[in-house]
Amino acid sequence: MSYTQILSCAAVSLACLGIGFLVGTSETEADIACEVAATSAKSADPDVPEPEQPGLPDGDLSAVKAGLLEPCKLVLVVRTDLKLTHSTVAERCVDATLACYKALIARNPQLVKHWERTGQAKIALKGSSQKQLDELERTAKSLNLCARVVKDENKTKGAPSIVLAIGPAPVELVNRVTGKLRLL
Template sequence: MMGIISSSTYFAVFGAGTLIGATSTLALLRILPKIRKKPTTHWKRGQEENVEFDPIDSSDEYRLVLGVRNDLKMQKGKVAAQCGHASVAAYAKIVEERPELLPLWYRQGGTKIAVRIDSEEQLFEIDKAAKKLNVLTSIIRDAGQTQVAPGTRTVIAIGPAPKSVLDQITGHLKLF
């Protein structure tokens, strides 16, 4: 007799839990789209593949500058990976904070320029100079699983911004 009572109790609890779970999931699916913030950009997936590059004055070309710390003596593959991380971080920041820049940058080829930075201090100076000119920056910190210590700041992405503005921040640096 005890087995029947406990099994019927089990089914009652299981049934109630299933009903509550299904009801709350349905309610959340109806409510969440209403409370999510509206998209910040009109940029559509795959649109970058269909953009025709506009002829422009090269001083006004939108670019992304990648400042690579030369003092770390990273190998080429490591530098490429860190620059990739910086480009993705910059893209994410653009979409979130200034989506109007994305079509301008992509229409002109999505140009990326890598320059040498001599130290972490210089990386911070560049970050500060960019912020004074209201230019987006993203600083990349390495996980430390290969060539550098965990948390090492390896690359800074500056922009995208017009070349004339970026030259005020990074024009003195040598190409990487």
């Protein structure tokens, strides 16, 4: 290739990158809030009350911010000591993911949009006990991260926690909570 062809390719690449960046960041906070309100209005069923999240209160979920190119992820900590079937684990992981998504879309829609734009990373990790999940939940909420626990629906009294979802949030923050855990 000649020098002018290389320069032309570089110029076209930079122009495409600039246009893509402008289009990607053109959605304002007001647009996101309107979209969230419209989605919430469509999905809200007045006959079905919003389930209360027992346990620790949330911190300031709107305080967590991600940088422009900072990756975000959602982590699912699954208890392995309960010896659950794969289908039960998958079902509870979906429930935990949805619980975090619903809580965060209402309080920090910009972070959710950023997570969606950066690939919606979801990581499953091994948890060893109820005590460990409780400790991780406390740590996450102290850092203002969204943390939701899903319990075994089949047991009414003293139902054990099965899955803890943390995030979506910047990878660095989530790793401060779950960095020492192993992949599921």
